[in-house]
Amino acid sequence: MRIKHSKYKNTGLIFELLVKQITADTLNKKDSQAVTILKKNFTGKSALVREFKLYEFIIKNKSVSQAKAESIVSTIIEVARSINRETLKKQKYNLIKEIKDSYDLDEFFSISVNDYKPLAALYCLLEAHKNSDIVDPNFLVDNKTTILEHLTKVEQNKQQVRDTLIEEYSKYDKDLKLLTFKILLEKFNSKYGSLLPEQKNILREFITSVDSSARLRNVVNEELKKLREVINKLKQNINDEIVAIKLQEIVKTIKPISKTKKVTDDHLINIMQYHELVQELKGL
Numbered sequence: 001m002r003i004k005h006s007k008y009k010n011t012g013l014i015f016e017l018l019v020k021q022i023t024a025d026t027l028n029k030k031d032s033q034a035v036t037i038l039k040k041n042f043t044g045k046s047a048l049v050r051e052f053k054l055y056e057f058i059i060k061n062k063s064v065s066q067a068k069a070e071s072i073v074s075t076i077i078e079v080a081r082s083i084n085r086e087t088l089k090k091q092k093y094n095l096i097k098e099i100k101d102s103y104d105l106d107e108f109f110s111i112s113v114n115d116y117k118p119l120a121a122l123y124c125l126l127e128a129h130k131n132s133d134i135v136d137p138n139f140l141v142d143n144k145t146t147i148l149e150h151l152t153k154v155e156q157n158k159q160q161v162r163d164t165l166i167e168e169y170s171k172y173d174k175d176l177k178l179l180t181f182k183i184l185l186e187k188f189n190s191k192y193g194s195l196l197p198e199q200k201n202i203l204r205e206f207i208t209s210v211d212s213s214a215r216l217r218n219v220v221n222e223e224l225k226k227l228r229e230v231i232n233k234l235k236q237n238i239n240d241e242i243v244a245i246k247l248q249e250i251v252k253t254i255k256p257i258s259k260t261k262k263v264t265d266d267h268l269i270n271i272m273q274y275h276e277l278v279q280e281l282k283g284l
Contacts (some may be wrong), residue, residue, distance in 0.1 A: 003027070003127045003141040007109045008096055012055020012124040015042055016113045021103065029096075033102035041095050047083050049090040051126075054080055059115050060120055061151055069151035070164060073125075073144060080126045121146035137162070198275045216263045220271065221256040227274045228254040234281040250277070 007013055018038045026030035030138065038172055054076045061072060100110060113119070121143040128140055144164075145156045193204070202223055226250055237245045259261060 002136045003092070003124045004118045005124055007094055008105075010055075010061065010119060011048060011052045011092070012119045012122065012218050013116070014095065015052055015055070016101075016115070016119070017108060017111050018042075018099075020111045020113065020179070023109065037095070037102065042090070043100070045090040046091055048095065050083050051080065051088060054126070055119060055122055058118055058147060058150065059091055063153050064151050066106050066152055066154070067146075071146050072151060073147055081129060085130060105241065115150070118147055118150035120148075147148060160275070195272075196279055197273055198278075199272050202271050202275070218262075220263050222265055224254050224256055224270055224274075227271065230278055231281070232273070234278065238281075247281075250274075 015038070018034045022032045022038070025034060041048055043049065048147070057072065057076065061069075064072070065173040096105075099105065124143045124149065125140065128143075141158055141162050145158055145161050148156045148161065204217075231247060231251055235244055235251070238244045238247065257267065
């Protein structure tokens with residue numbers, strides 16, 4: 001699923017359009033209703049103002065370090081999640097109604113805005129975090145990349161952006177964790193091709209066990225035990241001494257996760273890779 005950008009709901013864009021409208025009205029020597037609308041809706045501590053401040057922060061910060069840019073995006077997403085969605089929805093509706101009462105909406109929203117791309121990208125990113133449906137990971141990566149490039153003025157590596165998203169989503173609730181696994185799945189598929197049945201099974205276990213760290217640890221340890229035994233058995237049929245030595249080193253690295261440690265995304269990737277290795281060994 002991909003979130004469609006809506007100019008009518010983009011708080012940051014609407015603010016910029018109101019400022020542009022004030023300039024146009026002033027040049028045309030008209031009393032600008034946009035001034036009244038802006039003062040009424042973009043001052044104080046309302047949900048609308050809180051969201052606008054997030055857009056404003058993105059637009060005002062430029063040429064920052066990569067670390068700071070990542071921190072800005074993460075903080076903005078966290079703050080946005082704390083804003084009351086129903087209250088915000090009503091305030092946006094009233095804002096558009098006031099604009100419609102004073103201006104032709106088509107003309108108003110046709111005004112060009114310099115920072116349209118990062119404003120639209122932030123809207124899509126924030127909406128994706130509010131949405132209960134699983135959003136296309138590539139869509140998230142594209143929009144976060146746009147924001148990071150605006151903040152840093154440096155071209156971004158989309159693979160690195162994808163990896164950072166995985167880390168961020170792993171901290172959130174079940175729905176967002178499911179998205180983490182979808183991102184991981186696409187990441188794995190892009191590198192290794194389609195999934196094997198065994199890989200699909202372990203991925204399914206990761207998803208269904210997402211709320212139970214103890215159960216997930218048991219599933220992973222059981223899978224690691226099986227893989228260790230299978231690779232050990234297949235190793236005996238390898239005639240190439242160098243390959244056999246490498247396989248022995250791999251077997252040594254396959255260890256159970258202790259009760260004091262959490263199962264991470266790296267464990268999932270490792271298991272997927274071990275299954276890929278088993279498939280290759282069976283073909284020799």
